[in-house]
Amino acid sequence: MMLFLAGGGGILSFSSGFAIWVAISLILFLVLMNKYAVPLIMDALQERENRIKDSLESAEQALARAEKISEDNEKALREAEKKAKEIRKEAIEEAEMLRAERIEKSKEEAEQILEQARETIEQEKKRAMMELRDEVARLAVQSASKIIDSELDEEKNNKLVESFIKDISKN
Numbered sequence: 001m002m003l004f005l006a007g008g009g010g011i012l013s014f015s016s017g018f019a020i021w022v023a024i025s026l027i028l029f030l031v032l033m034n035k036y037a038v039p040l041i042m043d044a045l046q047e048r049e050n051r052i053k054d055s056l057e058s059a060e061q062a063l064a065r066a067e068k069i070s071e072d073n074e075k076a077l078r079e080a081e082k083k084a085k086e087i088r089k090e091a092i093e094e095a096e097m098l099r100a101e102r103i104e105k106s107k108e109e110a111e112q113i114l115e116q117a118r119e120t121i122e123q124e125k126k127r128a129m130m131e132l133r134d135e136v137a138r139l140a141v142q143s144a145s146k147i148i149d150s151e152l153d154e155e156k157n158n159k160l161v162e163s164f165i166k167d168i169s170k171n
Contacts, residue, residue: 140164
């Protein structure tokens, strides 16, 4: 190990000529790097920075568009809900109106049926009264003719029956 440390060309020995060549090579390397490689690297970094900046701007624009679309969707949803409420309200009102119309129509029909029934009853009552009068008249004539067959003639009998019928209809 002593050989390397003590002067004769070991690893730790210093040679000024070699150091100068190393310095010149380093300076030449730095100049060439600065002239050829650094501009390319800087251009690549600048291009990457621009792409990143463009991507960020695009992302911000897309985010802004997405927010605007979201707001538009929310607005459209609110409008749709409002319209649905209006439609429901109109449908309820229309149903109530139809219900009221049907009830009114049913009442009118029931009233007409009742009126027809009253008229029918009145007609039947009049017809029954006429039949009853005719029957009473017939019976009265028969009974009167049997009772006073010998005393009255047929003309007097009819006058008596008509008088009797008039008295009955007054009551």
